[in-house]
Amino acid sequence: MKTINAICLIDDDPITIFSVKKLIEVTRITENVISFNNGIEALKHYRNENNTIFPELILLDLNMPIIDGWEFIDNFSKLEISKTTYIYILTSSINPEDVNKVKEYNNKYPFSIKHLIKPVTKDKLSSLSFHLEPEEKK
Amino acid sequence: MALLSANGKVMETTEPWNTFFNNEYNDLLPDCITAAVKNKLAEGEGVFTCPEGNKSWFQFFIQPVDGNLLVSVKDISSEKNNEKNLHFLSETTQVANIGTWLYASNNELLEWSNITKDIFEVPDSYTPSMEKMFAFFKEGNHLELVMDSINQALEKAESFDIEAQITSEENQDKWIRFRGTPKKNKEQTTIYGTVQDISEKKNTQLQLALNEKQIKSTKRALAENKQIFTSIFNSTFQFTGFLNTKGRLIDINEPALNFIGLQAEDVMNKYFWDTPWWRESTKEQKKLKKNFKKAAKGKFVRYEAKILDKDSKTVYIDFSLKPVFDDYKRVTFLIAEGRVIQEMVEARKKLKESEKLHRMLLELSPTGLVLNDALTGEFLDMNNSFKASVGYTDDELYKMFHLDVIPKTHKKKELRAIKEVLNNHMYGPYEGFYEHKNGELVPALITRVLITNSTGKKLVWSVVQDITHIKEKEQELMEVINVASEQNNRLLNFAHIVSHNLRSHASNFSMLIELLGVEEDVFKKVEIIDMLGSASKNMLETISNLNEIIAINTNLNIKTERVNLRTEVEEAFTNISELIKSTFTEVENNVPENIDIKVVKAYLESILLNIFTNAIKYKAPKRYPKIVINCERVKGFTVLSVTDNGLGIDLEKHGHKLFGMYKTFHGNTDARGIGLFITKNQIEAMKGKIEAESEIDKGTTFKIYFNENY
Numbered sequence: 001m002k003t004i005n006a007i008c009l010i011d012d013d014p015i016t017i018f019s020v021k022k023l024i025e026v027t028r029i030t031e032n033v034i035s036f037n038n039g040i041e042a043l044k045h046y047r048n049e050n051n052t053i054f055p056e057l058i059l060l061d062l063n064m065p066i067i068d069g070w071e072f073i074d075n076f077s078k079l080e081i082s083k084t085t086y087i088y089i090l091t092s093s094i095n096p097e098d099v100n101k102v103k104e105y106n107n108k109y110p111f112s113i114k115h116l117i118k119p120v121t122k123d124k125l126s127s128l129s130f131h132l133e134p135e136e137k138k
Numbered sequence: 139m140a141l142l143s144a145n146g147k148v149m150e151t152t153e154p155w156n157t158f159f160n161n162e163y164n165d166l167l168p169d170c171i172t173a174a175v176k177n178k179l180a181e182g183e184g185v186f187t188c189p190e191g192n193k194s195w196f197q198f199f200i201q202p203v204d205g206n207l208l209v210s211v212k213d214i215s216s217e218k219n220n221e222k223n224l225h226f227l228s229e230t231t232q233v234a235n236i237g238t239w240l241y242a243s244n245n246e247l248l249e250w251s252n253i254t255k256d257i258f259e260v261p262d263s264y265t266p267s268m269e270k271m272f273a274f275f276k277e278g279n280h281l282e283l284v285m286d287s288i289n290q291a292l293e294k295a296e297s298f299d300i301e302a303q304i305t306s307e308e309n310q311d312k313w314i315r316f317r318g319t320p321k322k323n324k325e326q327t328t329i330y331g332t333v334q335d336i337s338e339k340k341n342t343q344l345q346l347a348l349n350e351k352q353i354k355s356t357k358r359a360l361a362e363n364k365q366i367f368t369s370i371f372n373s374t375f376q377f378t379g380f381l382n383t384k385g386r387l388i389d390i391n392e393p394a395l396n397f398i399g400l401q402a403e404d405v406m407n408k409y410f411w412d413t414p415w416w417r418e419s420t421k422e423q424k425k426l427k428k429n430f431k432k433a434a435k436g437k438f439v440r441y442e443a444k445i446l447d448k449d450s451k452t453v454y455i456d457f458s459l460k461p462v463f464d465d466y467k468r469v470t471f472l473i474a475e476g477r478v479i480q481e482m483v484e485a486r487k488k489l490k491e492s493e494k495l496h497r498m499l500l501e502l503s504p505t506g507l508v509l510n511d512a513l514t515g516e517f518l519d520m521n522n523s524f525k526a527s528v529g530y531t532d533d534e535l536y537k538m539f540h541l542d543v544i545p546k547t548h549k550k551k552e553l554r555a556i557k558e559v560l561n562n563h564m565y566g567p568y569e570g571f572y573e574h575k576n577g578e579l580v581p582a583l584i585t586r587v588l589i590t591n592s593t594g595k596k597l598v599w600s601v602v603q604d605i606t607h608i609k610e611k612e613q614e615l616m617e618v619i620n621v622a623s624e625q626n627n628r629l630l631n632f633a634h635i636v637s638h639n640l641r642s643h644a645s646n647f648s649m650l651i652e653l654l655g656v657e658e659d660v661f662k663k664v665e666i667i668d669m670l671g672s673a674s675k676n677m678l679e680t681i682s683n684l685n686e687i688i689a690i691n692t693n694l695n696i697k698t699e700r701v702n703l704r705t706e707v708e709e710a711f712t713n714i715s716e717l718i719k720s721t722f723t724e725v726e727n728n729v730p731e732n733i734d735i736k737v738v739k740a741y742l743e744s745i746l747l748n749i750f751t752n753a754i755k756y757k758a759p760k761r762y763p764k765i766v767i768n769c770e771r772v773k774g775f776t777v778l779s780v781t782d783n784g785l786g787i788d789l790e791k792h793g794h795k796l797f798g799m800y801k802t803f804h805g806n807t808d809a810r811g812i813g814l815f816i817t818k819n820q821i822e823a824m825k826g827k828i829e830a831e832s833e834i835d836k837g838t839t840f841k842i843y844f845n846e847n848y
Contacts, residue, residue, distance in 0.1 A: 013642070015673050019649035022666075026656050063638075065811075092641035095634045119645030121652060 004056045004129055006032035010042045010072065011061035011090065020059060020090075020120050027125045030057075038064045039072030046079055057128065059090045059116065062098065070101065077109045088116035088128070142167070142207040146175045149206065158196070158211060160188050171198050171209055183214070237333035241268065241318075243292055244326035254333045257314060259306035274304040276311075284316060291320040291329050301336060313340035377455070377476035383469055385409050385430050394476070399448030410474065415445040418452050433459035433472055442479070454483035506602035512560060512588060513596060515540035527582070527604040529575035545573040555586065559598055563588040572602065581609045628691075631798070636684060643677035683812050690741070690819040698824075698848070700736050703778065704729040707767050710746035714754075721754050723763040733769055735776050735844045741820035748813045749840050753782035758835060775826065775843040783837040789830065796830055824848050 007030050011017050017035050024033050032053060036042040039060075046054070058076075062069035069089060076087075089102055099115070106113040116124065139152045140163075148165050156164055167175070170184035179200065186194045197212040237254025241247070250258070250266045258274055260266075268288075275281040280302040287298035299317045306312055318331035371378060377394035379387055386407050395402060398414050405413045411426045422444050429439045440458035447453050455476040461469040500507050506524030510517055517535040525531065528543050535543075544552045548571045558565040566585035574580050583603040590596055650673060654666050707727050711718065718725060750765060757763040766781045787796065797818040798811075821828045825845040832838040 013646070015646045015650070015669055015676075016642075018669055019646065019653060022653045022657070023649065026653070092638055092645050095638065118641065119648035119652075121649070122656070 003028075004030040006030060006034065006053045006055040006057075008042065008055035008058045009033060009035040010037075010039060010058065010064070010069075011035070012037050012064045013061065016061070016090070016118075023120055023122055023125055027122050029125055029129045039067040039069065039075070042072065043075050043079075046076070054085065056084065056086060058085055058087045059120075060087055061090050070105070073105055073109065073113065077111075085111050087111060087113045089113065090116050090118060090120070092118040139211070140167070140209045141203075142175070142209060144205055144207065146172065146207065155211060158194070158213060159186060162186075167209070171200070174198070174200060175207060175209075235335065239266075239318075239329075239331045239333060241288075241329040241331070242326055243328070257306070257312070257333050257335050258304070259308040259310065274306070276303045276305060280304070287316075287318065288329070291318050292327050295320045295322050295327065301340070312337045375477070377474075379410070379474045381410055381430070381459075381472040381474055383434055383471065385411065385427075385434070387413065388471060397447055418444045418446050429459060430472075433461050434469055436461050436463070436467075436469055442483070443476070445476070453478055453480050455479060506582070506600075506604060508600045508602060510540045510598045510600065511595070512556075512598045518597065523604070524602055527574070527580050527602065527606075528572050543572050545571050545579055547571075555584075556598075559586045559588050560596075567601075567603075569605070581605050632687065632691075639680050639684075640677070643673060643680060646673045646676075683816070686816060687819055690816070690823045696738055696823075698736055699739055700734050701739055701742065702731070703733045703735050703769060703776065703844075704731050706739075706742055707746060707778075710743065710750055713743075713747065714750060717751065717754055721757065721763055723754055723757075723765060726764070726766040729767055729769040729778070733776060735846070736848055737824055737844065738820070741824060745817050745820055745842065748817045749780050749842070752813060753780065753784055753838070756784045756787075756838075757782075758784050758786075758837075771846075772843070774846050776846055778842045778844065779839055780842070781837060781839040786832045786834040786836050786838055787830075788834055789832050793830075797828070 007024060009017060009020055009024075011020075014037075017037075021033055021035060024030060032055075034045070034055070036045065060069045060072060064072075067075070073087065076085075089098075091098065102113055102115055116128075140155055141149045141151075143149050146167065148163075148167060151164050159168070168184055168186065170182055173179075174182040181197065181199045183195065183197050186196060188194065193215070194213060195215040197214045199210050199212075201208045201210070235253060237257050238251040239254050240249045246268065248266045248268055248271065250264070252262055255262060255264055255266075258264075258266075258271075272281060272285060275284050283300050283302055287300055290296045291298060297317070297319045299315070301313060301315050304312050304314055313336045315334040315336045316331070317333075318329045320327050320329045372392040374391065375393060377391065377397065379390035379394060382388050387405055387410050388407075390402060390405060394415070395405075400414060410416070410430065411423045416423045416426055425441075426443065429441065433439050438458070438460050440456070443455050443457035444452050445455055445457075456479045457476045458474070460473045460475070462471050462473060464470045500521045503521055504523055506527050507521045508517065508524045509519035517538055517540070520532070520535060525535070528535075530538070530543070540556075541549060541552065552570060555565050555568065555570065564585070564587050567583050568585075570582055570584045572580040572582055581604075583605050585601040587599045587601075588596060589599060647670065650666055650670050654663060654670075657663050657666060704727060707729055711725055711727070717723070753765050754763050761783060764783045768779045768781070770777050770779075789796065797814045818828055821842060821844075825848045826843045828843065829841045830838060831841070
């Protein structure tokens with residue numbers, strides 16, 4: 001099984017953070033999990049040049065105070081590290097508007113943006129590591 | 139006989155002498171004989187008149203016998219009388235221009251009188267003969283007739299009286315009447331005859347005959363003419379009749395008779411107005427009588443009359459009465475004429491009806507219809523709908539021009555439209571504007587059509603559909619659509635919220651339970667179970683919020699009442715007085731005392747509480763919060779505005795989410811993202827609305843619109 005260098009988890013729901021972190025531990029797809037309660041904190045973290053570990057995978061909640069998931073992506077795209085990152089939108093939403101927006105953002109930015117429908121399970125996390133093989137982007 | 143002496147003395151007389159002279163000349167001689175003896179004449183004639191007055195003609199001969207003279211007397215009275223007759227005849231014939239002739243058969247002598255010679259145009263010295271005379275007669279019938287007649291006279295002593303043609307010596311063709319009466323003696327026949335020039339009479343006769351012929355042909359022509367006339371009279375489609383001056387029918391043609399199915403004798407000599415044609419109505423009869431009187435006085439009358447046909451059906455005719463005058467300008471008779479114009483009348487009737495119908499449709503049409511002169515723009519006709527749309531009366535409009543009722547701002551566009559109409563004969567439908575008398579704009583859907591009337595004048599018919607109401611309705615509809623789409627959005631949003639939020643909770647449960655399964659550490663299991671407990675609590679809260687929103691939107695348990703706005707604001711402040719005090723918040727209630735609004739009181743309390751606590755909760759860190767409450771009225775709404783001096787919010791970025799569910803903006807840990815969503819739902823449930831104005835780091839103003847009609 002391929003391991004991921006680091007996973008970044010951004011969600012304002014403590015239960016989600018707790019659960020997903022635990023599941024990541026259990027599946028052992030990475031040794032390195034970092035979590036934020038909102039996008040601003042995450043951006044702050046990655047703007048700091050001392051933090052040299054860039055996560056290959058970001059699990060991102062959409063509905064958050066101050067800046068929502070989309071705004072986070074807009075800002076995150078401006079960072080150097082973003083190019084090799086995969087972003088999974090962590091959502092329970094089946095709102096078609098959100099589905100369309102994911103596609104739109106995927107086309108808009110060089111990194112891959114996909115859905116990860118809640119609930120997160122061990123199996124879903126395990127399969128993620130396979131999907132992280134570098135894809136040819138258009 | 140008497141014997142005389144040489145000196146003329148009577149010596150002796152014979153008995154016949156004495157008897158002849160009635161014994162007067164027994165011893166002397168009559169004077170005539172005495173004179174003849176003296177003059178030694180051998181013969182002579184004399185006349186003896188006897189005492190009774192009778193005259194006796196005598197002829198005497200004197201012969202010398204032995205120295206004596208013998209006188210013999212011959213009675214020639216009868217001859218003399220003939221001679222006298224002849225003389226008389228000659229005289230009279232001369233006067234009557236009748237020539238005489240005489241032919242004696244024994245010596246074949248023919249004698250002509252001078253007049254006869256004149257007729258044959260020969261000189262007086264001419265000596266006629268039978269042969270020569272025949273030569274004058276025209277060969278053929280004429281000559282034969284003459285020769286036959288003369289032969290008959292000679293042989294059978296028959297008189298003749300013929301007319302024949304001669305050619306005179308001077309080569310003149312003449313007609314003569316040629317008569318002869320034979321007298322037969324013992325051995326000879328004498329024919330006495332007359333000749334009369336009858337050329338003139340003959341010519342006259344011929345002329346007459348000719349005239350007669352002409353008259354005959356004229357008569358024939360007349361007869362033909364009459365026939366032609368009659369056939370025309372009877373075969374024309376027109377009804378024609380003749381009336382005498384009393385109004386009685388003198389003649390009538392067949393078409394008229396056939397039309398009513400009668401014979402001439404049925405109507406002849408009847409008063410025209412009493413005839414069956416006119417029994418359509420007494421009104422028609424009276425009308426005819428009246429007009430006949432006019433016509434009888436010499437006036438030509440013509441009018442449309444209604445008459446009956448043989449099926450007693452009313453038929454319209456073009457009827458006229460024409461008086462005919464004599465030389466003295468008196469009316470002698472009248473010509474009545476009629477022509478069926480049923481089709482014309484019916485067509486006219488139909489036209490009238492259709493005109494009436496069109497007029498009615500025009501008037502009843504809810505669409506404005508208006509006729510303008512294409513070039514001057516003058517108003518020529520319009521219906522009520524149009525008048526209603528522009529607010530002018532007919533009289534006003536007839537003095538106005540098209541552009542007078544077009545708003546100034548649209549004149550250019552209208553001029554272009556008119557140009558289009560003139561070029562393409564039609565323009566529209568297009569949306570244009572008229573200007574009402576009161577100055578208001580009247581939106582209209584207009585179609586203009588160019589027509590040319592019978593006099594070549596160009597006119598524009600316009601169909602003007604006043605769409606003011608449609609526009610208003612459109613506006614209303616747009617509002618309704620807005621409300622509906624807003625509600626629809628809200629509903630959709632709500633559905634997503636429900637699914638999203640419940641799924642969030644459910645997925646949390648699912649994840650925690652999965653963890654519980656894989657976790658072996660008991661302490662960690664306890665931690666997970668705690669988490670499950672809080673997840674369950676969160677879910678209950680969410681469900682309760684959703685319930686609240688559903689309750690608001692379905693207007694359950696709703697109870698409205700009239701409250702004083704200022705008082706309500708004060709009460710809200712009282713309820714959060716602890717918070718106000720602890721945060722050093724300044725409040726300013728500028729709501730006038732007299733403003734009452736109708737609301738669901740619980741909603742109002744919840745709204746005020748939420749807005750006020752928000753104002754304090756999101757205060758700017760470097761200044762004490764201040765809340766200012768104002769109130770104004772805007773178009774059916776009482777507007778309460780709540781202004782704070784707090785953090786403010788970037789409405790460009792977050793405006794669309796401000797009143798959304800579970801949207802938080804400031805990262806405050808107690809922000810649940812439900813307050814403004816509920817507030818908005820409550821305000822909308824009371825038919826109001828809420829708006830926000832904000833500037834980051836300056837503050838926010840919420841405007842709450844309470845509907846006065848709620």
